[in-house]
Amino acid sequence: MTIFTDIKAILLGLWTTWKHMLRRPVTIQYPEEKRQPSPRYRARIVLTRDPDGGERCVACYLCSAACPVDCISMQSGERENGRRFAVWFRINFSRCIFCGLCAEACPTLAIQMTPDYEICKRDIMDLLYEKEDLLIDGCGKDESYNFYQHAGIGVAQRRGEGAEEKAPVDVRGLVP
Amino acid sequence: MPKLIIDDITVEVAEGVTVLEAAQSVDIPIPHFCWHPALGKAGACRVCAVKLLDGPIKGIQMSCMLPAQDGMVVSTVDPEAVAMRQQVIEWLMINHPHDCPVCDEGGQCQLQDYTIACGHGLRRYDGKKRTHLNQDLGPNIEHEMNRCIQCYRCARFYQEFAGGTDFGVMGSASRVYFGRFEDGELQSPFSGNLVDICPTGVFTDKTARFRARYWDFDMAPSICPECSLGCNTTPVARYRELLKISARHNDAVNGWFICDRGRFADKKVNSFDRPRVPLVNGSSSGWGDAVDAVAKKAAEFAPGSIAVVASSRLANEGAALLPDLARALSGAKLCFFSNEVICRASITAASQITPHMAASLDDVASADCIVIYECDLRQEAPMMLLAVRQAWRKGAPVFLVGKGAPLEQAAAVSVEAVDLDIIVEAPIGIFDRPVIIFSTMRSSAAEIKNLMAAEAKFAPLFDGPNGMGMAKLAAANSTISLESAVKSGLIKGIITIECVIADELRGEIPIIAALDWQMNSSVKNAGVFLPTTAWVEMNGTFVNNEGRAQQFKKVMAPGIPVSATLESGHPPRIHSLDVPGGEPKPAWEVITEIMKRL
Numbered sequence: 001m002t003i004f005t006d007i008k009a010i011l012l013g014l015w016t017t018w019k020h021m022l023r024r025p026v027t028i029q030y031p032e033e034k035r036q037p038s039p040r041y042r043a044r045i046v047l048t049r050d051p052d053g054g055e056r057c058v059a060c061y062l063c064s065a066a067c068p069v070d071c072i073s074m075q076s077g078e079r080e081n082g083r084r085f086a087v088w089f090r091i092n093f094s095r096c097i098f099c100g101l102c103a104e105a106c107p108t109l110a111i112q113m114t115p116d117y118e119i120c121k122r123d124i125m126d127l128l129y130e131k132e133d134l135l136i137d138g139c140g141k142d143e144s145y146n147f148y149q150h151a152g153i154g155v156a157q158r159r160g161e162g163a164e165e166k167a168p169v170d171v172r173g174l175v176p
Numbered sequence: 177m178p179k180l181i182i183d184d185i186t187v188e189v190a191e192g193v194t195v196l197e198a199a200q201s202v203d204i205p206i207p208h209f210c211w212h213p214a215l216g217k218a219g220a221c222r223v224c225a226v227k228l229l230d231g232p233i234k235g236i237q238m239s240c241m242l243p244a245q246d247g248m249v250v251s252t253v254d255p256e257a258v259a260m261r262q263q264v265i266e267w268l269m270i271n272h273p274h275d276c277p278v279c280d281e282g283g284q285c286q287l288q289d290y291t292i293a294c295g296h297g298l299r300r301y302d303g304k305k306r307t308h309l310n311q312d313l314g315p316n317i318e319h320e321m322n323r324c325i326q327c328y329r330c331a332r333f334y335q336e337f338a339g340g341t342d343f344g345v346m347g348s349a350s351r352v353y354f355g356r357f358e359d360g361e362l363q364s365p366f367s368g369n370l371v372d373i374c375p376t377g378v379f380t381d382k383t384a385r386f387r388a389r390y391w392d393f394d395m396a397p398s399i400c401p402e403c404s405l406g407c408n409t410t411p412v413a414r415y416r417e418l419l420k421i422s423a424r425h426n427d428a429v430n431g432w433f434i435c436d437r438g439r440f441a442d443k444k445v446n447s448f449d450r451p452r453v454p455l456v457n458g459s460s461s462g463w464g465d466a467v468d469a470v471a472k473k474a475a476e477f478a479p480g481s482i483a484v485v486a487s488s489r490l491a492n493e494g495a496a497l498l499p500d501l502a503r504a505l506s507g508a509k510l511c512f513f514s515n516e517v518i519c520r521a522s523i524t525a526a527s528q529i530t531p532h533m534a535a536s537l538d539d540v541a542s543a544d545c546i547v548i549y550e551c552d553l554r555q556e557a558p559m560m561l562l563a564v565r566q567a568w569r570k571g572a573p574v575f576l577v578g579k580g581a582p583l584e585q586a587a588a589v590s591v592e593a594v595d596l597d598i599i600v601e602a603p604i605g606i607f608d609r610p611v612i613i614f615s616t617m618r619s620s621a622a623e624i625k626n627l628m629a630a631e632a633k634f635a636p637l638f639d640g641p642n643g644m645g646m647a648k649l650a651a652a653n654s655t656i657s658l659e660s661a662v663k664s665g666l667i668k669g670i671i672t673i674e675c676v677i678a679d680e681l682r683g684e685i686p687i688i689a690a691l692d693w694q695m696n697s698s699v700k701n702a703g704v705f706l707p708t709t710a711w712v713e714m715n716g717t718f719v720n721n722e723g724r725a726q727q728f729k730k731v732m733a734p735g736i737p738v739s740a741t742l743e744s745g746h747p748p749r750i751h752s753l754d755v756p757g758g759e760p761k762p763a764w765e766v767i768t769e770i771m772k773r774l
């Protein structure tokens with residue numbers, strides 16, 4: 001009889017509704033109440049420093065090449081001590097899709113995603129982050145990596161004194 | 177003609193061609209470092225391994241060392257050959273630093289490409305790496321020896337191809353070092369080619385150090401504007417700034433290389449004092465008003481009293497319009513050359529030479545006798561000197577005729593030349609393919625006529641990138657040199673088109689208008705100034721010294737470099753469709769605008 005199956009369906013549906021009325025709601029009262037995303041959450045991007053406090057970013061342009069929406073731009077330059085660095089570095093967060101490809105491409109662990117998802121501005125130009133807005137004081141998620149120590153060229157230490165390096169060759173030596 | 181099979185494709189090649197080249201001819205790429213089309217083989221890198229499955233030779237072989245033979249069956253994909261290449265790359269990478277992010281070669285690096293192509297992705301060796309001390313090689317070239325993979329290309333180019341003596345290879349075993357005996361600027365006028373020829377980042381262009389990556393470059397095929405040879409180049413720009421210039425391959429002209437003058441020339445295009453807006457009496461104005469002002473001023477002059485003066489910097493597109501402009505200015509005098517002697521010499525050379533008589537750089541390199549008549553190629557046409565060296569390496573004698581042809585030019589490329597006083601002493605008649613090189617800036621029209629009576633090919637040199645084009649146009653239209661125009665006393669006003677006029681020559685004659693992209697005395701003294709685009713900012717054509725018309729393409733749009741517009745450290749945060757400093761237009765466009773208002 002269809003009338004009985006209809007009543008059964010209504011009662012089952014109502015039962016589900018009543019059941020949830022008595023449970024604790026899952027809705028969070030944002031912004032009064034905030035949730036802590038996991039550390040690997042992909043939101044606002046930062047530029048980190050190496051353990052010695054030097055800027056990690058060497059302006060290699062890999063993140064800007066990897067970015068599918070082309071929202072990173074920069075100009076590389078050379079410091080007096082030979083370090084390559086970003087003269088300016090800009091991320092357009094109004095365009096960023098927080099895919100994390102930039103952080104994945106970065107060979108120096110400079111660019112990292114943070115769980116700070118609250119990026120909301122009244123003026124869209126405020127979403128254009130410059131280097132000074134991006135650069136933080138810490139190492140971010142990796143406490144130890146220092147690119148120049150492993151780079152194998154004499155920047156930030158004398159030639160041949162980096163990790164995995166032998167002392168420079170004596171070209172004029174005669175020993176085989 | 178040997179016929180062989182490479183990866184199931186039948187290939188027929190000329191005698192003596194290597195298996196590597198045979199494979200390239202049917203688009204089968206084989207990784208290689210030491211082999212280079214201009215330098216040939218060395219067998220140093222061992223990365224071009226292929227397997228010969230059948231035929232006169234069998235087993236793993238180096239394809240660059242092996243001349244193709246009839247009946248060979250070659251496989252580039254045989255597992256043994258693939259494994260060999262992979263392992264060779266792994267050895268080459270053992271000492272290579274981990275510094276691609278801070279290496280300017282990154283993105284256009286043969287070592288990167290072939291490492292990936294050969295399938296070596298993960299480093300297994302965790303021992304320590306050999307390191308070297310670098311040298312200061314002068315203001316143009318950066319040295320990072322840790323990156324070297326010992327392919328010997330640099331030393332072979334520098335010493336054998338270019339005849340340089342101050343750079344080479346030292347040390348033994350894994351200590352092999354490529355550099356100078358001590359720090360110092362490289363002496364060869366072709367040293368910049370080390371940047372292009374090194375397959376990794378040992379030599380990089382210091383003038384564009386740490387500026388941009390290959391995938392962001394604005395590039396287009398272009399022509400060198402520094403002398404009349406018209407070497408093919410690829411200028412590189414980024415953020416409205418010309419960064420560097422590299423060689424572009426053209427077998428008939430410059431081959432694979434260019435000279436240091438062309439490569440490291442002052443980048444005047446970026447210059448801060450470059451005039452970029454139209455000026456009327458020194459104050460900036462819109463295009464419309466400025467062109468009106470030219471037309472108004474020109475109307476004040478009597479017919480025939482204006483001289484339109486151009487130089488061989490001007491591309492053919494603009495130059496070809498000048499006869500019409502002169503007519504529209506009611507019979508203005510047309511001057512394609514300032515100096516009377518150079519004017520006559522250029523016109524004589526350009527009108528006497530036929531395509532059959534003109535020697536390209538390739539013809540010079542394959543000549544069996546070279547005569548350099550009264551000119552110094554180091555100043556006037558450096559790449560010609562490199563071509564002369566190639567001819568000399570194949571046995572051609574080199575004669576330097578006259579006081580204007582100093583022996584030092586031959587020494588610059590380690591060529592042993594014979595110094596002669598007069599041309600008749602050179603035994604041109606006994607050779608099959610002699611080439612006579614002369615300059616329209618040093619020899620008179622009579623001398624050139626005399627020279628060109630010889631049974632030989634000729635390589636005339638002109639005073640700028642479009643010298644031949646201007647001379648041809650000058651011959652085909654009624655033109656005179658500015659010198660004789662001024663002497664006639666008829667000239668009361670001058671319009672200059674990409675041209676500087678010596679103050680002594682001009683005297684009191686006012687410059688009505690100047691079209692140019694560089695700051696110079698003509699621009700400073702002009703009543704009206706109209707900014708034109710430089711060669712990298714437009715499409716155009718130059719006719720080189722042998723009469724070869726070559727197109728150059730627009731590399732970048734005109735505008736003030738972004739690096740000069742920074743506000744508190746970063747580019748301006750405003751939107752605008754107008755490019756700052758984007759006013760310049762190609763000369764032909766400006767000339768057309770002026771003609772429309774006359």
Ligand code: SF4
Nearest residue numbers: 067096097099100102
């Ligand atoms: S997260 Fe994705 S979209 Fe955003 S900057 Fe990085 S690569 Fe670009």
Ligand code: SF4
Nearest residue numbers: 057058060061063106
């Ligand atoms: S990939 Fe990393 S090091 Fe390279 S430019 Fe981006 S942030 Fe800087």
Ligand code: SF4
Nearest residue numbers: 324325327328330374
């Ligand atoms: S410096 Fe460059 S070109 Fe010279 S041997 Fe080393 S890798 Fe080859």
Ligand code: SF4
Nearest residue numbers: 400403407435438559
């Ligand atoms: S030889 Fe002349 S055209 Fe060729 S690169 Fe040098 S300066 Fe430029």
